[in-house]
Amino acid sequence: MRHYPINLNLKGRLVVVVGGGRVAARKAARLVGAGARVLVVAPVVEESLAALAAQERVLHRCRTYQPGDLAGATLVFAATSEPAVNREVAREAGELNILVDCVDLSEDGDFVTPAVLEQGDLLITVSTGGASPSLSKRIVDQLRPQFGPEYGEAVALLSAVREKLLTEKVGNAYNDTVFAALAALDLPALIKNGQRDAIDQILLKLSAAGAAPGSVGAGKEDPS
Ligand SMILES: C[C@@]1(CC(=O)O)c2cc3[nH]c(cc4nc(cc5[nH]c(cc(n2)[C@H]1CCC(=O)O)[C@@](C)(CC(=O)O)[C@@H]5CCC(=O)O)C(CC(=O)O)=C4CCC(=O)O)c(CCC(=O)O)c3CC(=O)O
Numbered sequence: 001m002r003h004y005p006i007n008l009n010l011k012g013r014l015v016v017v018v019g020g021g022r023v024a025a026r027k028a029a030r031l032v033g034a035g036a037r038v039l040v041v042a043p044v045v046e047e048s049l050a051a052l053a054a055q056e057r058v059l060h061r062c063r064t065y066q067p068g069d070l071a072g073a074t075l076v077f078a079a080t081s082e083p084a085v086n087r088e089v090a091r092e093a094g095e096l097n098i099l100v101d102c103v104d105l106s107e108d109g110d111f112v113t114p115a116v117l118e119q120g121d122l123l124i125t126v127s128t129g130g131a132s133p134s135l136s137k138r139i140v141d142q143l144r145p146q147f148g149p150e151y152g153e154a155v156a157l158l159s160a161v162r163e164k165l166l167t168e169k170v171g172n173a174y175n176d177t178v179f180a181a182l183a184a185l186d187l188p189a190l191i192k193n194g195q196r197d198a199i200d201q202i203l204l205k206l207s208a209a210g211a212a213p214g215s216v217g218a219g220k221e222d223p224s
């Protein structure tokens with residue numbers, strides 16, 4: 001394995017994207033989705049980036065890259081169409097100890113971005129270590145039909161149950177039993193088949209030892 005997999009929480013962090021074409025736009029849109037503060041440095045930006053800038057969801061510095069543009073960044077994307085500029089950006093990032101993704105030559109960078117399948121908080125990512133981005137994309141496209149919106153709902157429900165159990169100071173052994181029982185269920189299938197009453201019954205049964213599911217039920221009515 002050439003890369004170490006990690007899912008970053010970039011909420012409120014400054015990320016600088018140098019370049020404003022199709023590739024920069026793809027990276028910037030996902031960064032905005034993750035709650036990062038995004039600065040785009042480019043003399044020309046494509047339509048979707050211009051729209052994000054107009055909505056003040058990214059900051060656009062409308063000129064070519066200059067040394068100093070990376071100040072304060074947590075991450076950097078060198079995403080121009082000029083290899084020499086991308087190298088220069090990578091060099092400055094290295095000096096500042098900021099991790100950089102060089103979109104035209106992964107060997108010059110510190111990280112690469114994977115193809116992504118997202119359903120709520122479920123994140124399935126595929127990478128080939130830079131060998132074949134289009135294969136990464138194809139694998140995600142093949143997985144997409146198997147992981148519909150019910151997976152997002154299942155994750156949200158599991159998260160609520162988990163938070164409730166962990167904040168109710170129920171014994172660890174009890175929690176372990178409940179988590180194991182929940183993990184053994186095919187919750188996404190139950191959700192997909194509309195079996196919300198069945199899920200609420202299961203949650204009530206699991207909570208019999210003391211942790212009422214309360215507001216975490218799957219049905220429209222609060223089961224508690
Ligand atoms: C190393 C990496 C660096 C990085 O960008 O982080 C990188 C590098 C390069 N990509 C190139 C080409 C293409 N990239 C795509 C698409 C995607 N590229 C993505 C990631 C990555 N691309 C990282 C490694 C990912 C991995 O490990 O597999 C995806 C998965 C995610 C994303 O962009 O965030 C996204 C899918 C988005 C989606 O799901 O929709 C397409 C297809 C398309 O655009 O439809 C093509 C054209 C077809 C082809 O060439 O395969 C070139 C050659 C450029 C040239 O010819 O000059 C380089 C440079 C090089 O190879 O060195």
Ligand SMILES: NC(=O)C1=CN([C@@H]2O[C@H](COP(=O)(O)OP(=O)(O)OC[C@H]3O[C@@H](n4cnc5c(N)ncnc54)[C@H](O)[C@@H]3O)[C@@H](O)[C@H]2O)C=CC1
Nearest residue numbers: 019020021022023024042043044064065080081085103104
């Ligand atoms: N990683 C990936 O997913 C992919 C990477 N690529 C690589 O990424 C490069 C960029 O691709 P696109 O976005 O499609 O190119 P593009 O031609 O659409 O956009 C290039 C952008 O770079 C900006 N730019 C040029 N010189 C600059 C400078 N000195 N300072 C700041 N910005 C500058 C331009 O204003 C423009 O916004 C390609 O040249 C290719 O090598 C291409 C396809 C996919």
